[in-house]
Amino acid sequence: MLDGRGAVKRRAGARLWLSGLWLAIVALAAVFAPLIAPHDPLMQDLLYGRLPPFWMAGAEPGYLLGTDSLGRDVLSRLIHGARIALIVALVAGIGTCLIGSTLGLIAGYYRGWADRIISRLVDIWMAFPPILFAILLIAVIGTGLTSVIVAIVVIDWTRFCRVVRAETLNQSQMDYVHSARIAGFTRMKTMLSEILPNVLPTIVALLSLEMGIAVIVEAILSFVNLSISTDQPTWGGMIAEGRLSIHQAWWVLVFPLITLFLTVLSFAQFGEGLKDRFDPVLR
Amino acid sequence: MPILRVVLSRFLTTLITLIGVAIIVFVVVRVVPGNPIAMMLPPGASTADIERLSALYGLDKSIFEQFTIWFGNVLQGDFGTSISTRQPVLDLVLGRLPATLELSLMALIIAVILGMGAAIIGTRYRGRRTETGVDLANGIGLSVPDFLWGLLLIILLGVVWPLFPISGRVSPRLDLPFSTQFYLIESIFRLRFDLTGNLLRHMFMPALALALPLAAIIAQLLKQSLKETVNLDYAVLARTKGYSETRVILSEALPNALLPTLTLIGVQFTFLIGGTVIIERLFSYEGLGNMAVDAVINRDLPLIQGIVILFALIFTAINLLVDMTYAFLNPRLRHA
Amino acid sequence: MSGGYLTIRNLSAVLRDTGERVLRSVDIDLQPGTIRGLVGESGAGKSMIGKAVLGVLPKALKVVEGEILIDGQDLLKLKDADRRRLIGASTALIPQDPLTALNPSHRIGPQITNRLVDILGWTRRAAEVRALEVLEEVQIADAARVMRQYPHELSGGMRQRILIASAFAAEPKLIIADEPTTALDVTVQKQILKLISNLQARHGTALLFVTHDLGVVAKICDSLSVLYGGKVVEDTDVASFFNGPHHAYGRALLAATPRHTDPDASLLPVPDDVIAAVRAELGEADRQWVRHD
Numbered sequence: 056m057l058d059g060r061g062a063v064k065r066r067a068g069a070r071l072w073l074s075g076l077w078l079a080i081v082a083l084a085a086v087f088a089p090l091i092a093p094h095d096p097l098m099q100d101l102l103y104g105r106l107p108p109f110w111m112a113g114a115e116p117g118y119l120l121g122t123d124s125l126g127r128d129v130l131s132r133l134i135h136g137a138r139i140a141l142i143v144a145l146v147a148g149i150g151t152c153l154i155g156s157t158l159g160l161i162a163g164y165y166r167g168w169a170d171r172i173i174s175r176l177v178d179i180w181m182a183f184p185p186i187l188f189a190i191l192l193i194a195v196i197g198t199g200l201t202s203v204i205v206a207i208v209v210i211d212w213t214r215f216c217r218v219v220r221a222e223t224l225n226q227s228q229m230d231y232v233h234s235a236r237i238a239g240f241t242r243m244k245t246m247l248s249e250i251l252p253n254v255l256p257t258i259v260a261l262l263s264l265e266m267g268i269a270v271i272v273e274a275i276l277s278f279v280n281l282s283i284s285t286d287q288p289t290w291g292g293m294i295a296e297g298r299l300s301i302h303q304a305w306w307v308l309v310f311p312l313i314t315l316f317l318t319v320l321s322f323a324q325f326g327e328g329l330k331d332r333f334d335p336v337l338r
Numbered sequence: 339m340p341i342l343r344v345v346l347s348r349f350l351t352t353l354i355t356l357i358g359v360a361i362i363v364f365v366v367v368r369v370v371p372g373n374p375i376a377m378m379l380p381p382g383a384s385t386a387d388i389e390r391l392s393a394l395y396g397l398d399k400s401i402f403e404q405f406t407i408w409f410g411n412v413l414q415g416d417f418g419t420s421i422s423t424r425q426p427v428l429d430l431v432l433g434r435l436p437a438t439l440e441l442s443l444m445a446l447i448i449a450v451i452l453g454m455g456a457a458i459i460g461t462r463y464r465g466r467r468t469e470t471g472v473d474l475a476n477g478i479g480l481s482v483p484d485f486l487w488g489l490l491l492i493i494l495l496g497v498v499w500p501l502f503p504i505s506g507r508v509s510p511r512l513d514l515p516f517s518t519q520f521y522l523i524e525s526i527f528r529l530r531f532d533l534t535g536n537l538l539r540h541m542f543m544p545a546l547a548l549a550l551p552l553a554a555i556i557a558q559l560l561k562q563s564l565k566e567t568v569n570l571d572y573a574v575l576a577r578t579k580g581y582s583e584t585r586v587i588l589s590e591a592l593p594n595a596l597l598p599t600l601t602l603i604g605v606q607f608t609f610l611i612g613g614t615v616i617i618e619r620l621f622s623y624e625g626l627g628n629m630a631v632d633a634v635i636n637r638d639l640p641l642i643q644g645i646v647i648l649f650a651l652i653f654t655a656i657n658l659l660v661d662m663t664y665a666f667l668n669p670r671l672r673h674a
Numbered sequence: 675m676s677g678g679y680l681t682i683r684n685l686s687a688v689l690r691d692t693g694e695r696v697l698r699s700v701d702i703d704l705q706p707g708t709i710r711g712l713v714g715e716s717g718a719g720k721s722m723i724g725k726a727v728l729g730v731l732p733k734a735l736k737v738v739e740g741e742i743l744i745d746g747q748d749l750l751k752l753k754d755a756d757r758r759r760l761i762g763a764s765t766a767l768i769p770q771d772p773l774t775a776l777n778p779s780h781r782i783g784p785q786i787t788n789r790l791v792d793i794l795g796w797t798r799r800a801a802e803v804r805a806l807e808v809l810e811e812v813q814i815a816d817a818a819r820v821m822r823q824y825p826h827e828l829s830g831g832m833r834q835r836i837l838i839a840s841a842f843a844a845e846p847k848l849i850i851a852d853e854p855t856t857a858l859d860v861t862v863q864k865q866i867l868k869l870i871s872n873l874q875a876r877h878g879t880a881l882l883f884v885t886h887d888l889g890v891v892a893k894i895c896d897s898l899s900v901l902y903g904g905k906v907v908e909d910t911d912v913a914s915f916f917n918g919p920h921h922a923y924g925r926a927l928l929a930a931t932p933r934h935t936d937p938d939a940s941l942l943p944v945p946d947d948v949i950a951a952v953r954a955e956l957g958e959a960d961r962q963w964v965r966h967d
Contacts, residue, residue: 175351178358179355179359179362181605182355182358182359182649182650182653183612183649183650183653184613184615184627184653185612186612186613187612187615187627187634187646188646190630191366191634191642195367267481268483274485275485278619278620279619294489301493301496305493305498316482319482319486320481323481327477571769571771571775572776574730575767575769575837577758578729578730579766580759580761580763580789580792581793582755593779594778
């Protein structure tokens with residue numbers, strides 16, 4: 056038993072560090088993109104179209120991961136694409152988190168009418184296919200970074216709301232909440248100072264997960280050509296272009312795909328790792 | 339009679355949900371800034387064109403009136419006419435629905451088989467390396483969404499090792515004798531197993547991409563609940579009767595551990611169907627989701643509305659069905 | 675001390691993680707057709723002996739030495755599948771808690787017949803006939819209907835009768851009863867006890883009766899083993915035990931029990947000095963055991 060627990064801890068630690076490391080690399084790439092990108096991500100050079108990555112025959116030095124059909128450097132586009140990905144992850148993630156968690160806390164703690172209305176709204180939202188909802192929103196309010204973020208917040212606040220509501224309901228039954236009320240805390244104060252700290256580990260884990268999901272939703276919107284203008288390199292846009300030339304130049308698809316895969320996996324694992332570390336019960 | 343009351347109240351909330359969905363779709367496509375007619379028309383259309391279309395769609399009336407007319411028509415099964423194809427929306431939508439249903443059900447079957455298999459194997463070899471492997475695979479399956487699995491499969495099984503076709507529902511050169519849109523089911527009934535094989539090969543990758551995240555969720559929850567159940571008294575008693583560990587898991591623990599998993603599968607199945615929108619797009623699979631994306635790109639508002647309402651109808655029906663099945667399968671509730 | 679149907683020799687088990695001994699060189703001998711009480715306070719390891727025989731020790735425990743002989747065959751030397759088959763055919767368990775020992779998803783009938791069909795190879799028809807027989811033997815009215823019911827539709831006493839019927843259904847040579855009356859009401863306890871001893875006498879089964887209640891032992895057992903800290907500190911027949919135990923702990927235990935007059939009263943605490951003496955004895959035994967290892 057002791058051995059088992061130890062192994063779990065070690066694994067949790069490893070995944071926290073590995074995923075944190077990858078996210079740090081992505082963040083650094085985003086911040087210092089113009090300094091570290093070897094080329095201008097938008098510069099086209101049809102003479103250098105579809106160059107393979109460095110280890111293959113026909114590779115050109117200076118284009119480590121090859122070029123796309125327009126001769127744009129894949130590595131530079133990946134590095135610049137990290138910017139959009141990270142902005143979307145942070146802003147949309149925090150936006151969904153704030154709106155969803157607030158509604159979830161209110162529904163779970165105040166119950167009654169507030170809960171009934173919020174839960175009904177969640178039900179309605181759950182009856183929409185989320186991606187279709189996002190695509191529809193973008194089509195109506197127009198493309199662009201702000202639209203993408205708004206769409207993600209609008210479709211995904213329910214994720215926080217459902218989980219936080221359930222967790223708050225659980226916590227509300229606990230003795231310490233009753234004690235706080237008896238000690239003369241107002242309902243608002245009890246909610247914020249007694250319940251919120253106990254729900255926080257869950258919210259943090261969910262926030263990290265949501266950031267990964269936001270990156271994916273942005274990629275999907277780029278994939279159907281509804282995200283950000285085409286002159287801004289995004290991972291989803293690269294994937295969409297790569298999908299078209301998959302038989303001629305697989306690397307145009309594979310590298311952004313791997314990047315996206317690792318980023319999404321890292322966000323989810325980082326959140327789980329954080330939760331394990333800060334969960335008072337497991338600690 | 340408690341079951342009847344539960345059924346009734348669930349029906350009522352379902353109805354409220356559907357009306358809510360109708361209102362939101364309506365509001366999103368009409369009230370949000372931008373003239374919907376201008377969106378329907380190509381840029382540079384004349385004001386006369388706009389006015390003519392506005393009258394045609396009743397857009398000169400008040401929002402509330404518009405909604406009542408539209409919702410009244412929807413209740414009668416009239417979803418209007420598609421702008422891009424000029425065909426009735428209902429016909430278009432119902433024509434594509436079977437493809438999406440076949441794909442989703444196939445994905446569900448794959449997910450249940452993979453998820454249950456992983457949970458059973460993980461429980462059978464608990465505390466050993468096999469369980470760690472199952473946990474690791476679950477962790478990745480849970481973190482990575484269907485869209486990425488789809489792309490990975492395209493690269494691995496479509497390009498690097500081209501075992502499966504990467505686009506379409508069926509090879510375009512084949513002669514199809516079908517009279518319904520349920521190609522897969524009909525091909526089996528017509529004993530045209532060559533066509534069944536072709537359809538399955540096209541379906542395999544998109545279905546697997548949709549299935550993997552759900553399989554991971556099923557595996558995780560079921561394994562947790564199996565591991566609790568295999569230590570309960572009745573499982574121990576079964577072991578003393580001479581049953582093998584595998585048999586104890588399958589016939590003693592599984593029926594009891596399955597029930598909590600079942601409710602989860604219901605909600606998750608609606609997520610899976612939601613995923614068909616992008617997966618069908620990715621694999622150029624001619625289903626409802628693919629049509630929805632086209633409708634948005636073509637600004638075909640009546641078609642979009644129809645598709646969203648249909649999805650909502652399917653989602654709420656699934657949730658309702660799961661609740662009923664749960665009540666029926668739980669012997670404690672059934673005999674209460 | 676041999677020739678019994680169940681013979682346990684020098685059985686020791688330890689906690690896998692800490693190596694702490696849970697069973698200390700246990701010797702137990704159970705003659706065919708007799709009842710042996712296995713007595714001790716909670717944590718004395720009495721249930722663990724039954725579990726070790728049945729092969730369902732918790733994963734945290736490990737048998738490190740000894741033999742468990744059923745009809746002369748050492749269970750610990752058999753292959754897993756062979757051991758399961760032998761146990762399934764020869765031995766049955768009457769569990770402690772009737773509320774949790776029946777599978778809530780299955781009807782009563784199959785829970786009695788499944789061993790007969792799956793392990794012993796009877797036809798389903800024959801097994802059902804047999805199930806009806808044993809259900810009537812445990813005085814369940816309308817047995818045919820009960821077989822179609824689910825556990826949650828029946829009372830605790832009914833369920834314990836069903837579990838007893840199920841244990842006797844395959845005519846096992848050995849039954850291990852693991853505190854079968856502890857979870858029941860006092861009035862039901864007496865009936866169940868009587869039922870078990872009647873059935874045991876009629877079928878001539880060897881019965882290992884695990885209990886913390888000396889009153890129960892006095893009523894139905896032929897012999898008894900007193901356990902403390904996983905060690906058998908007294909092994910004798912019932913008459914001589916109640917006439918005067920040899921071991922200090924046995925004496926204290928007996929003194930702490932309000933004798934025959936009120937067997938339902940709970941055990942009074944054993945005096946501290948006796949406990950200290952027994953502990954010292956165990957410590958000495960462990961030191962020798964380690965050296966011997």
